[in-house]
Amino acid sequence: MRFDILRRWIGVVAVLGLVPLSAQADERKQLAFEVIERNVQQMTDISDSLYYFGELGMQEFESTKLLKETLEAGGFKVELGGAGMPTNLWAEYGSGHPKIAIVTEIDALPGGSQTPGEFTRKPMVQDGPGHMEGHNTHGGVASMAAFAVKQVMQRHNIPGTVAISFGPAEEQLASRPFIVRAGYFKDVDAVIYLHIRDTLNTTFGIGNYAAISSTFTFHGKTAHGGVNPWDGKDAVDAVVLMDIGFDKLREHLRPTYRAHRTITVGGIQPNIIPDKGQIWWFVRVASMPAAKETYDKLVKIAEGAALMTGTTFDVKYSASAWPQLVNKTLGEAVQKNVDLVGMPKWTEAEVQRARDFQKLHDKPVIGLRTAVTPLGGRPQASSSNDNGDVSWVVPAGSLNFPAAIPGIEAHEWKAGVFPTSSISHKGQVAGAKTLAASIVDMLTTPELIQKARAEFETESKKTPYFSLVPPDAKPDVDLNRAEMERYRPEMKKFYLSKTPRFN
Numbered sequence: 037m038r039f040d041i042l043r044r045w046i047g048v049v050a051v052l053g054l055v056p057l058s059a060q061a062d063e064r065k066q067l068a069f070e071v072i073e074r075n076v077q078q079m080t081d082i083s084d085s086l087y088y089f090g091e092l093g094m095q096e097f098e099s100t101k102l103l104k105e106t107l108e109a110g111g112f113k114v115e116l117g118g119a120g121m122p123t124n125l126w127a128e129y130g131s132g133h134p135k136i137a138i139v140t141e142i143d144a145l146p147g148g149s150q151t152p153g154e155f156t157r158k159p160m161v162q163d164g165p166g167h168m169e170g171h172n173t174h175g176g177v178a179s180m181a182a183f184a185v186k187q188v189m190q191r192h193n194i195p196g197t198v199a200i201s202f203g204p205a206e207e208q209l210a211s212r213p214f215i216v217r218a219g220y221f222k223d224v225d226a227v228i229y230l231h232i233r234d235t236l237n238t239t240f241g242i243g244n245y246a247a248i249s250s251t252f253t254f255h256g257k258t259a260h261g262g263v264n265p266w267d268g269k270d271a272v273d274a275v276v277l278m279d280i281g282f283d284k285l286r287e288h289l290r291p292t293y294r295a296h297r298t299i300t301v302g303g304i305q306p307n308i309i310p311d312k313g314q315i316w317w318f319v320r321v322a323s324m325p326a327a328k329e330t331y332d333k334l335v336k337i338a339e340g341a342a343l344m345t346g347t348t349f350d351v352k353y354s355a356s357a358w359p360q361l362v363n364k365t366l367g368e369a370v371q372k373n374v375d376l377v378g379m380p381k382w383t384e385a386e387v388q389r390a391r392d393f394q395k396l397h398d399k400p401v402i403g404l405r406t407a408v409t410p411l412g413g414r415p416q417a418s419s420s421n422d423n424g425d426v427s428w429v430v431p432a433g434s435l436n437f438p439a440a441i442p443g444i445e446a447h448e449w450k451a452g453v454f455p456t457s458s459i460s461h462k463g464q465v466a467g468a469k470t471l472a473a474s475i476v477d478m479l480t481t482p483e484l485i486q487k488a489r490a491e492f493e494t495e496s497k498k499t500p501y502f503s504l505v506p507p508d509a510k511p512d513v514d515l516n517r518a519e520m521e522r523y524r525p526e527m528k529k530f531y532l533s534k535t536p537r538f539n
């Protein structure tokens with residue numbers, strides 16, 4: 037029997053209820069896998085193009101342009117510029133419920149420019165930005181998986197919506213609270229958060245720390261430091277007193293707190309009483325209510341510092357992030373597809389290359405991982421990610437895919453060596469298949485979504501969500517602009533000119 041006739045026949049008997057549900061599920065996933073297999077080049081063209089764009093947060097203009105054109109050509113409705121951010125991209129296909137969204141990001145890091153494949157430090161553009169966490173791969177994997185799901189929905193008449201949210205500036209925690217505030221997730225039933233890693237895995241539980249980032253600017257009165265200092269009000273004194281004041285508080289804070297600061301305006305020269313001083317703070321704690329409690333004390337200390345110095349101050353909200361609340365029900369569902377898809381089959385040459393790189397950089401020489409990671413809760417990390425906010429308004433699952441080298445930490449140029457390699461490409465295929473299969477399950481298994489929702493209602497009620505974004509705050513769309521404009525002309529010479537089209 038010809039394959040298309042066979043498929044039609046299965047479709048007919050499926051409607052009649054003659055084929056077991058599991059067989060239908062297998063057939064749908066098989067189709068998703070076929071779509072991905074024949075579009076590997078298109079997927080990796082996207083990811084590789086994004087690598088060479090190397091765009092910093094809020095400046096993802098070339099990256100989102102390519103994604104918009106590719107997804108529109110693939111049948112998606114794409115909105116660029118929502119929630120007041122020109123590089124905020126939301127794409128969707130279908131209509132109504134269930135509505136499942138992939139949540140991820142595509143920004144690079146300052147100073148990360150590196151020639152891919154070179155084992156030693158060799159920037160493409162000296163001091164320029166670049167992908168040293170592999171966020172470029174998120175663009176290809178998310179788009180590929182969503183397109184494969186769309187093909188399955190069309191072929192099998194599956195109702196609902198598949199969406200992708202590419203949020204700007206993850207590295208600066210700068211966009212998700214605004215995207216949440218704008219209501220993008222109000223009618224979403226579940227999300228899957230996607231990230232590169234060195235293994236294929238999912239997880240559940242509270243993932244990382246809450247963070248609040250704000251800049252305090254003190255305003256005083258300038259005077260000659262030698263002639264009439266009594267006429268001056270020293271704004272940098274206020275900065276220093278705020279720093280000392282917080283140090284006195286440290287003993288009285290909850291065990292999980294972290295607080296770090298940078299003095300961003302510290303005066304001009306010693307004999308000028310400065311009328312401006314500025315200090316930028318990050319406060320982190322294991323939960324957002326506790327972070328807010330610490331942050332409110334920090335504001336009180338600023339008031340005290342201003343009182344002591346006769347200065348005034350204003351506070352500018354920079355960023356905030358809730359810890360990720362990862363849904364166990366969705367974790368169990370994703371794990372089934374992690375086990376179904378499995379790790380890529382690495383060649384001996386790929387394993388050897390990974391080993392050589394690990395050896396050169398004094399890391400454990402373990403090559404590449406060959407087994408998927410079993411499902412388990414993870415210890416709460418003390419880092420932060422602004423996608424955490426999303427997970428308190430909608431049930432969130434997570435998926436990591438194996439496109440990085442074990443032992444090579446992100447945010448170092450070394451993590452910029454492999455994101456366009458065959459290792460990364462194979463890991464992206466595994467990621468796209470697992471993601472597509474998981475979304476197919478979520479679209480076609482109402483009881484899965486109901487159970488995830490019930491779990492979400494119980495867990496999120498323990499700490500009801502509130503937004504840290506001040507009502508009048510706007511996203512910082514000028515973030516990284518000067519830096520990006522400085523390097524872009526040189527970086528342009530390396531752009532790939534690809535126009536990937538899924539089929």
Ligand SMILES: [Zn+2]
Nearest residue numbers: 169171206231
């Ligand atoms: Zn990341």
